[in-house]
Amino acid sequence: MTEPTESQMALMFSFFEDVFRKGPGSEESTLKALSMLDDLPPSPRIVDFGCGSGVASLVLAQAIDCTVTAVELHQPFLDELQNIADRDGLADRILTVRADMDDPPFPDQAFDLLWCESAVYNIGFEEGLKRWRRLVPIGGYVVVSEVTWLTQHPPLDAVEFWQAEYPAMTTIDDNLSKVRSAGFETFGYFVIPNQDWENYYGPLESHLATFRSKYPASAEAQSLAETLQHEVNVWREHGSSYGYVFYFGRAN
Ligand SMILES: C[S@@+](CC[C@H](N)C(=O)[O-])C[C@H]1O[C@@H](n2cnc3c(N)ncnc32)[C@H](O)[C@@H]1O
Numbered sequence: 001m002t003e004p005t006e007s008q009m010a011l012m013f014s015f016f017e018d019v020f021r022k023g024p025g026s027e028e029s030t031l032k033a034l035s036m037l038d039d040l041p042p043s044p045r046i047v048d049f050g051c052g053s054g055v056a057s058l059v060l061a062q063a064i065d066c067t068v069t070a071v072e073l074h075q076p077f078l079d080e081l082q083n084i085a086d087r088d089g090l091a092d093r094i095l096t097v098r099a100d101m102d103d104p105p106f107p108d109q110a111f112d113l114l115w116c117e118s119a120v121y122n123i124g125f126e127e128g129l130k131r132w133r134r135l136v137p138i139g140g141y142v143v144v145s146e147v148t149w150l151t152q153h154p155p156l157d158a159v160e161f162w163q164a165e166y167p168a169m170t171t172i173d174d175n176l177s178k179v180r181s182a183g184f185e186t187f188g189y190f191v192i193p194n195q196d197w198e199n200y201y202g203p204l205e206s207h208l209a210t211f212r213s214k215y216p217a218s219a220e221a222q223s224l225a226e227t228l229q230h231e232v233n234v235w236r237e238h239g240s241s242y243g244y245v246f247y248f249g250r251a252n
Helices: 006-017 029-037 055-063 076-089 125-135 154-167 174-181 194-214 219-240
Strands: 045-049 068-074 094-098 113-116 142-147 183-189 242-251
Touching: 006 076, 006 194, 006 219, 029 068, 029 076, 029 125, 029 142, 029 242, 045 125, 055 076, 055 094, 068 076, 068 242, 076 094, 113 125, 125 142, 125 174, 142 174, 174 183, 174 242, 194 219, 219 242
Parallel strands: 045 068, 045 113, 068 094, 113 142
Antiparallel strands: 142 242, 183 242
């Protein structure tokens, strides 16, 4: 996987400023994941890493009495989250922080629950969990979703695409053992439904034409649009061979 250039990153951010949900998921899946945590302290302190515009932070803050520290690199995503939190009366529960989740600027045991939906791949699944482990006390929770192979022998097209985009993508068993080696006892996982992918890919696909016409002369923008369309096509064709999986752990 080649690292994106600065201008490619700028285009990527520009694209996703216009797409609210930036990864597969749903309110239902976020709430289902939350419901698996039966021993949270009162008013838990939650951190949502790679929060984007806050799809998960907002659901969590709405669902329970808690504080959510929403961490993200791109300020315009945080601004959108802050605006929604202000509008919906959730500003006292959500704190937006522009920071690198690879080096989170928080003291040890600052949180009771580490949350991350479709973002940890940016810093590596196991590496991220290892870095975050110090942020919760023993018994603290981690909930993380990650794209995962669901079959032993996926179709070649899917393998080729994901080898190029995310060669570290692996199986459920491998990821569970990575959660354990990062210092958490695992207590479950679930695969999100196809509708959660549609929730992401539907608006994304609709936005592609607008994005292409915004940057007609940029080869990089056209190429980004093609890659995104290809990702959607690979999923429509071969989506049963991989999925997004929520993993659950408790610090030990
Ligand atoms: C696929 S998006 C998912 C966003 C959000 N969780 C959602 O589901 O809509 C991944 C997010 O991680 C953010 N991100 C990537 N690398 C990061 C880093 N090192 N620190 C903080 N955020 C990062 C990106 O800007 C992006 O918003």
